[in-house]
Structures are given as structure tokens and as C-alpha cells.
Amino acid sequence: MPASxxxxxxxxxxKILKHTPVxxxxxxxxxxxxxxxxxxxxxxxxxxxxFLTMPLFAGPYPLAIMMDIGFYAIVTxxxxxxxxxxxxxxxxxxxxxxxxxxxxAILTTQHHLAPWLALMLxxxxxxxxAAGIGRAVLRLRGIIVSGVTLVLNLIFFYLVLSLVxxxxxxxGIINIPSLSPVGVIPDSLFDYYFLWIVAFxxxxxxxxxxxxxxxxxxxxxxxxxxxxxxxxxxxxxNVMKYKVQVFTLSAVYASIAGSIYAHHIGCIExxxxxxxxxxxxxIMAIVGGMASPWGAFLGAGLLxxxxxxxxxxxxxxx
Amino acid sequence: MRDYLNWAxxxxxxxxxxxxxxxxxxxxxxxxxxxxFGRLTAVDQVNLVIRQGDIAAIIGPNxxxxxxxxxxxxxxxxxxxxxxxxxxRRLDKISPHHIASLGVTQVFQDIQLFxxxxxxxxxxxxxxxxxxxxxxxxGLKLPHAKAEEKEIMERAMSKLSLVGLEQxxxxxxxNLSWSEQKISGLARALAxxxxxxxxxxxxxxxxxxxxxxLSQLLxxxxxxxxxxxxxxxxxxxxxxxxNQVIILDSGAKVADAAPSEIQSNEHLIATYLGGRITEGxxxxxxxxx
Numbered sequence: 120m121p122a123s124x125x126x127x128x129x130x131x132x133x134k135i136l137k138h139t140p141v142x143x144x145x146x147x148x149x150x151x152x153x154x155x156x157x158x159x160x161x162x163x164x165x166x167x168x169x170f171l172t173m174p175l176f177a178g179p180y181p182l183a184i185m186m187d188i189g190f191y192a193i194v195t196x197x198x199x200x201x202x203x204x205x206x207x208x209x210x211x212x213x214x215x216x217x218x219x220x221x222x223x224a225i226l227t228t229q230h231h232l233a234p235w236l237a238l239m240l241x242x243x244x245x246x247x248x249a250a251g252i253g254r255a256v257l258r259l260r261g262i263i264v265s266g267v268t269l270v271l272n273l274i275f276f277y278l279v280l281s282l283v284x285x286x287x288x289x290x291g292i293i294n295i296p297s298l299s300p301v302g303v304i305p306d307s308l309f310d311y312y313f314l315w316i317v318a319f320x321x322x323x324x325x326x327x328x329x330x331x332x333x334x335x336x337x338x339x340x341x342x343x344x345x346x347x348x349x350x351x352x353x354x355x356x357n358v359m360k361y362k363v364q365v366f367t368l369s370a371v372y373a374s375i376a377g378s379i380y381a382h383h384i385g386c387i388e389x390x391x392x393x394x395x396x397x398x399x400x401x402i403m404a405i406v407g408g409m410a411s412p413w414g415a416f417l418g419a420g421l422l423x424x425x426x427x428x429x430x431x432x433x434x435x436x437x
Numbered sequence: 438m439r440d441y442l443n444w445a446x447x448x449x450x451x452x453x454x455x456x457x458x459x460x461x462x463x464x465x466x467x468x469x470x471x472x473x474f475g476r477l478t479a480v481d482q483v484n485l486v487i488r489q490g491d492i493a494a495i496i497g498p499n500x501x502x503x504x505x506x507x508x509x510x511x512x513x514x515x516x517x518x519x520x521x522x523x524x525x526r527r528l529d530k531i532s533p534h535h536i537a538s539l540g541v542t543q544v545f546q547d548i549q550l551f552x553x554x555x556x557x558x559x560x561x562x563x564x565x566x567x568x569x570x571x572x573x574x575x576g577l578k579l580p581h582a583k584a585e586e587k588e589i590m591e592r593a594m595s596k597l598s599l600v601g602l603e604q605x606x607x608x609x610x611x612n613l614s615w616s617e618q619k620i621s622g623l624a625r626a627l628a629x630x631x632x633x634x635x636x637x638x639x640x641x642x643x644x645x646x647x648x649x650x651l652s653q654l655l656x657x658x659x660x661x662x663x664x665x666x667x668x669x670x671x672x673x674x675x676x677x678x679x680n681q682v683i684i685l686d687s688g689a690k691v692a693d694a695a696p697s698e699i700q701s702n703e704h705l706i707a708t709y710l711g712g713r714i715t716e717g718x719x720x721x722x723x724x725x726x
Binding site: 332339346352355368 | 511512513532533534537538542543545549550551552553554557558561562563564565566568570571572575576577578582585586589590591594606607610625629
């Protein structure tokens with residue numbers, strides 16, 4: 120090779136680097152689609168059939184367990200996006216589940232809003248609070264984030280206890296109206312279908328997200344997946360913005376589950392939303408697998424089933 | 438809100454850079470740049486100009502501040518003193534992701550491919566900088582996001598084809614050789630469509646045949662209009678393809694010249710390149726003895 124190769128006119132040969140179609144692109148696309156469709160469609164079909172037919176042969180008890188799995192799955196799905204994709208170790212999901220539940224309950228019982236509207240407003244309120252918390256907390260890194268978010272559970276618990284006029288204190292809030300339109304189908308059946316439709320819609324949203332520019336950007340920050348903030352930044356990813364956005368999104372998932380839970384059960388109290396719930400959800404995410412949002416359903420199913428087998432107490436039982 | 442304020446600040450700084458100060462038209466310019474970590478001065482008052490379309494190589498002994506220089510340019514480290522200008526924009530006051538969006542992409546020495554993504558997905562990440570679909574549009578698969586995803590995949594495959602790895606598109610990084618991983622990292626950087634590539638020891642860990650192949654690729658990129666600033670321990674290989682060679686020692690610039698000038702300077706060769714000039718006037722490295 121010559122010692123020096125000066126380029127007289129930079130860019131004159133730009134056509135060398137110009138984007139050109141690659142012959143095997145179609146083959147690659149097809150392989151990717153097949154990989155996704157084979158596994159995901161099969162699981163999706165099985166789950167949908169199971170969930171649709173469940174009320175036909177199952178009694179109230181199995182349906183109550185399915186409701187629990189649905190609540191847990193939604194909260195865990197948000198955490199999987201935050202922890203599994205972006206690598207942010209958060210242990211505060213119970214706070215946002217509780218915020219969703221309390222916001223919905225307060226808006227319907229004290230301000231007499233329609234439950235549907237309350238659910239949506241609760242998600243906005245929770246999302247806004249989460250965005251604020253995220254901006255402060257996510258400047259920290261690694262295990263410190265999990266420590267601080269764990270402390271949030273305690274702060275939330277004592278806030279709920281002390282704001283008696285708003286939250287009912289230790290007594291909680293009762294007579295929270297149902298989401299079900301009066302007289303159409305039984306409330307419990309409506310809640311069952313509503314919860315699972317929401318869960319599947321959020322699953323579809325999450326899967327789309329994971330397999331997109333946004334999902335890849337989240338994974339660049341994940342140290343456990345060979346990424347890191349420096350790598351992400353030099354590739355143009357606004358790390359702080361993405362961390363706050365996914366933190367907010369995971370909180371909105373938890374809020375939606377919390378709202379549906381409050382309207383389903385009809386009464387809430389602070390003990391339900393303690394740190395134990397945040398830890399349980401984190402374990403569900405780890406057990407189910409954090410690489411895919413599907414892990415939320417697996418983790419929630421396995422741990423709820425195990426809890427029932429061991430005679431534990433469901434979320435729904437208060 | 439802080440992000441938006443930072444963004445507004447970035448825009449203002451960029452605007453000042455474009456119109457506020459007369460620049461000499463250099464592509465990349467470091468002015469009196471220093472950085473210290475406590476008492477240690479890693480880079481000491483370095484002035485440097487890189488011309489567009491060149492391959493510039495920074496060489497020097499371990500601990501000379503070579504990698505630190507790259508991190509200063511890509512914004513990963515803050516300056517203690519001085520200014521960095523790129524295409525008449527001041528870089529040292531803006532965030533690394535914004536610097537990337539201006540056309541500066543760094544490839545790390547250890548590549549840092551994402552282990553939970555295929556090689557294709559790794560390269561698709563490189564397209565992040567020129568795409569803009571957000572959470573809502575990607576989650577809902579809106580037409581804009583779908584069209585963008587299609588474009589990202591095509592562009593990523595095109596870059597893999599450019600570096601000769603299109604057949605490995607769906608393989609996980611762990612299944613690739615070190616050389617292929619290095620090339621994949623380069624393809625990922627190219628997917629960002631950079632004007633300036635910062636390469637940290639691109640030849641590190643490669644065999645002679647692989648180095649030759651990589652050199653050919655870098656020259657091809659240069660011909661395509663990409664400016665390359667590389668840090669390299671393998672000085673002889675770097676000297677072969679570079680137009681400009683910068684020698685750093687203990688954070689200070691001790692030489693900045695064309696390779697031919699460096700190769701004819703006995704003192705520099707003996708001190709920094711570990712070689713000598715033979716009686717016949719040829720460069721002879723101690724390592725080859």
C-alpha cells in the first residue's frame with residue numbers, strides 16, 4: 120500500500136457508499152417474520168382460546184385467579200420494558216399501581232366522574248407523577264435506582280395513611296363503582312373480558328415497541344445485554360429522555376391495572392400497595408423472563424399459580 | 438423540561454457557532470484542549486486541525502491520552518479547557534447524542550455489540566440518529582413508524598453488504614469472529630451516515646490478512662467522503678493509510694505531520710515508533726528484528 124493517499128475531492132466517489140438494495144434482503148425479512156410468527160402466533164392463539172373459553176367451563180374461583188394473573192401481567196409487562204429492555208432496576212411498580220387505583224377511586228367516589236374517564240385521567244396523573252420521579256431518580260445508576268424506588272413504596276404508603284380526607288387513611292376507600300355498564304353482562308364477567316382485552320392490547324403495543332427503533336434504543340442502554348450509556352449516546356440515543364419515557368410508560372401500565380383493580384374489587388386500602396407487591400412483580404419479571412413482554416404472562420401465571428397451590432393470599436382477596 | 442432546555446441551549450450554541458465567530462473552514466478543530474482528572478493531566482493544551490476527507494491517525498505510547506482525545510470529541514468526557522469545533526459548530530458544549538446527530542460517530546476499541554440483538558439489529562441501531570419515530574408511533578405501528586422501520590432495515594442491510602457481512606445478518610454477535618465483530622461495529626457506525634468516524638484501535642486483535650482487509654475498507658470509506666480519525670497502537674499499519682499522523686505523549690502533542698515526514702524523522706521514530714532508519718534510508722522497526 121502507498122504510504123499516503125490524499126483525497127483530492129472528498130465526496131466525489133460518494134456513490135461507493137450510496138445505499139444500494141441488497142439481494143438477500145427479502146430472504147432476511149422473510150426469516151425474521153417467520154421467526155416472529157411461528158412462536159408468537161402459536162402462543163397467542165393458545166392464550167386467546169384459553170382466555171375466551173375460560174368463563175364457559177371455569178367457576179368463579181379459577182376466574183378470580185385469572186383476574187389476578189391479568190393484573191400482575193400488566194404491571195409486570197411495564198416492568199419488563201423498564202428492566203428487561205432498558206436495564207433500569209426499578210422496585211416501585213406498586214406505587215404506580217396504587218396511584219392508579221387511588222386516583223380512579225377518588226375521581227369516581229369524590230368527584231363522581233365516570234369510571235372510564237377516571238381510568239384514563241388516573242393514567243395521565245400517574246404518568247405525570249412518574250415522569251417527575253423518573254427525571255430525579257434516573258439520574259442515578261444501577262442498584263441505587265432500585266434502592267430509591269423501593270423507598271418510594273414507603274413514602275407512598277405513609278402518604279396514603281396520612282392524607283385521610285383524600286384517601287380514607289388506613290380504612291381506604293369503599294363503594295368504588297364498577298367499570299361495567301349496568302345490566303349488560305355480570306360485572307365479574309365484564310371485568311374479566313375487559314382486563315384481558317386491555318392486557319392483550321398492551322402486549323401488542325409492547326411487542327411492537329420492542330421490535331422497533333424505540334425498543335432497540337432502550338436495549339442499547341442495557342448493561343446486562345452488552346450495552347451501556349456511552350455506547351447508546353455515541354449512537355445518537357438521548358439516554359435520559361428514553362429512560363424517563365420508559366419509566367413513565369411502565370408506570371402508566373401499572374396505573375391502568377390499578378384502576379381496573381379498584382373498580383373490580385370496589386374497595387381499596389393501603390396495605391395492598393406495599394413494597395411486597397413491588398418485589399413480587401420484580402420476581403415475576405425475573406421468573407417469566409425479561410427479554411420479551413410475553414415473560415410477564417409466564418411470570419404472573421407461574422407465581423400466582425404457585426401462590427394458590429401453597430395456599431397464599433391473592434391480590435383480589437385484599 | 439430540562440431536556441428541552443438543553444435542546445434549546447444546544448441549538449443556540451450551534452447557531453452561535455455557525456454565525457457568531459469567523460472560522461477558518463477546517464473540518465474538525467481542537468483549540469488548546471486540556472483535560473485533567475484530579476492532578477493527572479490526560480490531555481495537555483492540544484491544538485489540532487483535521488481536514489475533510491483525510492484519514493488521521495493518533496499514535497503514541499500507552500497512557501498518552503489517545504482514547505481520551507476521541508472521547509472528548511464525541512462528548513463523552515468534558516473538557517477542562519479549550520474548544521472543539523466541527524463543521525463550524527462548537528461540540529464541547531453539547532451532549533454526546535447531539536454530537537452524534539451532527540455526523541460524528543465513535544467506534545469503541547471493544548466494539549460493544551449488543552448481545553441480545555442479531556448483527557442486523559445491531560446495525561439497525563446505528564440508524565437511530567437519522568430517524569425519529571417515538572414510543573407512541575412505534576407501539577401503535579403507525580404508517581410513519583412502519584415506513585421508517587422498512588427504511589432502517591434496508592439501510593442496515595446495505596451497510597452489512599458494504600462490509601461483506603450480509604450473510605451473517607441474523608447471527609448473534611457471539612457467533613462471529615473477533616474480526617467480524619469489529620467489522621460489524623464499523624457497519625453499525627456507518628449506518629449513522631457519519632461525516633466523521635472516530636475509531637479506537639480498529640486493528641486491535643486482528644491478524645495481518647484481516648488488517649489488510651480493514652485497511653482497504655477504510656480507504657474505501659475515505660473515497661466515499663468519510664473523514665476518519667483513528668487511534669492506533671499498530672503504528673506501521675496506521676502510517677500506511679493515514680494522510681496525517683499525530684503523535685501524543687503524556688497528553689501533549691509532540692508531532693503533527695504527513696506520514697512521510699514522520700517516517701523521515703529519526704528522533705520521532707526512535708522515541709515513539711520503536712524503530713530506526715537504516716543506512717539505505719529505509720524505515721526499520723525494532724519489532725521486526
